[in-house]
Amino acid sequence: MGTENHDEAIIRNLVDAGCDGDTIAAFVEGIHEEKITEGLRLLAAHRRSLLDDLHKEQKRIDCLDYLVYKIEKSQKA
Template sequence: MNGPSKEDQLFQNLKDAGCDGRTVETFFKLRKEGRQKEVLRLLSLHRASLLDQLHVSQQRLDCLDYLIYTMKRERT
């Protein structure tokens, strides 16, 4: 019994990484055309987008942590 195909594994990895349908479609198109440099650029752009989102979330957490800290300090 064979496991998932390479294409299925790539598709699942892209979805797990949060790639939208357009990005997945572009990935497979570029890959099929052998445009490795563009494939890597596409993945790098998605990675940068995820990192930006992470930084925004971190800033929000920092704000919330500060609010919690100040409220606890006022209480004592």
């Protein structure tokens, strides 16, 4: 696979993962400069951010589930 196709695949993956333009540019530049550790650090930071967002959304879902549970329980009483 050529470097251009390889870069396109990496960029497409990073876009699909929700990375912003600055993160993508820094990652691709780092890969070209063989700064793999720095690139992996960028990916880890983005992953942590996504996981934090996931936890926030899960808490919101839990709140809605609890509300539905309370309402359904009060109607059965």
